[in-house]
Amino acid sequence: MPAASLAAVRSFVAAPQPRPEQTGEKPRAFAFKGVGKRFGDKIVLNGIDLDVPVGQFVAVIGKSGCGKSTLLRLLAGLDRPTAGSLTFGADEEGHNRTRFMFQEPRLLPWASVVKNVEVGLTGIASGADARQRALAILGEVGLADRADEWPSVLSGGQKQRVALARALVGHPQILALDEPLGALDALTRIEMQQLLERIWLAQKFTAVLVTHDVAEAVALADRVVVISAGKIALDLDVPVERPRRRGSVELARLEGKILDQLFG
Amino acid sequence: MSFSGRLHRNSIGWLLPVLVIAGWEIASRAGLMPPNVLPAPSAVAEAFWRLTLSGELIRNIGVSTARALAGFAVGGSIGFALGLANGLSTLSRGLTDTTLQMIRNIPHLALIPLVILWFGIDEEAKLFLVALGVFFPIYVNTLLGIQSVDPQLVEMGRVYGMDRAALFFRVILPGALPAIFVGLRYALGIMWLTLIVAETISANSGLGYMAMQAREFLLIDVVVLSILIYALLGKLADSLARLLERLSLGWHPAFQNA
Numbered sequence: 437m438p439a440a441s442l443a444a445v446r447s448f449v450a451a452p453q454p455r456p457e458q459t460g461e462k463p464r465a466f467a468f469k470g471v472g473k474r475f476g477d478k479i480v481l482n483g484i485d486l487d488v489p490v491g492q493f494v495a496v497i498g499k500s501g502c503g504k505s506t507l508l509r510l511l512a513g514l515d516r517p518t519a520g521s522l523t524f525g526a527d528e529e530g531h532n533r534t535r536f537m538f539q540e541p542r543l544l545p546w547a548s549v550v551k552n553v554e555v556g557l558t559g560i561a562s563g564a565d566a567r568q569r570a571l572a573i574l575g576e577v578g579l580a581d582r583a584d585e586w587p588s589v590l591s592g593g594q595k596q597r598v599a600l601a602r603a604l605v606g607h608p609q610i611l612a613l614d615e616p617l618g619a620l621d622a623l624t625r626i627e628m629q630q631l632l633e634r635i636w637l638a639q640k641f642t643a644v645l646v647t648h649d650v651a652e653a654v655a656l657a658d659r660v661v662v663i664s665a666g667k668i669a670l671d672l673d674v675p676v677e678r679p680r681r682r683g684s685v686e687l688a689r690l691e692g693k694i695l696d697q698l699f700g
Numbered sequence: 701m702s703f704s705g706r707l708h709r710n711s712i713g714w715l716l717p718v719l720v721i722a723g724w725e726i727a728s729r730a731g732l733m734p735p736n737v738l739p740a741p742s743a744v745a746e747a748f749w750r751l752t753l754s755g756e757l758i759r760n761i762g763v764s765t766a767r768a769l770a771g772f773a774v775g776g777s778i779g780f781a782l783g784l785a786n787g788l789s790t791l792s793r794g795l796t797d798t799t800l801q802m803i804r805n806i807p808h809l810a811l812i813p814l815v816i817l818w819f820g821i822d823e824e825a826k827l828f829l830v831a832l833g834v835f836f837p838i839y840v841n842t843l844l845g846i847q848s849v850d851p852q853l854v855e856m857g858r859v860y861g862m863d864r865a866a867l868f869f870r871v872i873l874p875g876a877l878p879a880i881f882v883g884l885r886y887a888l889g890i891m892w893l894t895l896i897v898a899e900t901i902s903a904n905s906g907l908g909y910m911a912m913q914a915r916e917f918l919l920i921d922v923v924v925l926s927i928l929i930y931a932l933l934g935k936l937a938d939s940l941a942r943l944l945e946r947l948s949l950g951w952h953p954a955f956q957n958a
Contacts, residue, residue: 512859514855535860540852542852542856544853545952546875546949546951547951555856555860558861558862586950586951586956602860
């Protein structure tokens, strides 16, 4: 990450924004009610109940094959549930917009960086307006100076930052993240986590992050949901003030609790 | 790359042909090569000048090029259209692909006797053969290109709300383009090959006809000249395809350091 965006992260660290506590009065972003999903004979998800208020950062954790990615695909409308229902709280304009960030950057290799970000504005804006909005969000992820380059010359972390910009440029109400940082090296990963947290605090969307990294989950999320054998095995609030210090005792205690649930 | 560097890289490919021609001229002048087997390059150049002055050469090149392009346009567009249709629709592929693969395995030049019976030695015969020859490389590579588009990118396009037209023009077609260019270059080679064979066997104008006429009158310099012109036209077509490729595939890592 260039020095400029690191400085931006630090400026946030100096002046943390207060987040309203999660209460029953907060409008709902989405809710799963008894949601199940089966592929043929194989039951992947079974009786999932999950009510998420607007603006919450939820991390979904589980061993591979536990159904956590399926949960995310249902949320993003990439798959249909075979049982139960999924409801969304409508925003002011009366529609709901969910954006998906994949495990891989999935950038179009034949489109420049800024054109790739404009893909996130399909059906929302076009032409000069789209370019301007794409450039603005590229500035936020620290890549304004790479706007007209091909994706193939970017590093893995930079590509994933372009993908983040593409997901956010349309101002989604819900951002679904499917292990987007899984393939990055450890340091780039922490930078990306900080970037994600900073943008989430600024844009106030609802974030659902599927991850297999327990430390990442407790560092970023308001709430950690552990999925095991297609069911919610643990639904844990993370009542730790932001900015959070990685490796603090509080986070370590929560991390231990989650790991106990996963392997206990 | 600097201009002089590019010039150097392009010109180095011509070093070998020039050396061959120089060696050939020396061998002819020294009497090592009898002129009724292979005339000296200077004699071929003379024939070139003679036929240029009479207008015969230009006319025949024009006739052949027009035939090549017409056949290419017909066969290429049908191949491209069917390749797209079969790449995008499983119904269309199920319906036509087996038949097309069977026809593909017939050498198209084996149809020459049949084509002469159908069309005589008129323009349609050449057009038909060139179109048939060009069809398959374009068809096969367009289909392959569309089938090899990364399904993850297609899914991404859908998730981000692209409709069918946007998905095609922004994801599928650009993804298939490298393979389509491979087909284009194969097709250009087959285009000249087919045309020359067809003109040699049955025509009353064109480069192939000019070479066959020259054989009748033992004008071996004109025969050699025709062969050299084929080589140049083939190279020209390939260079044009490469230029198009470089212009439209600038994003591809293979073209970025060129």
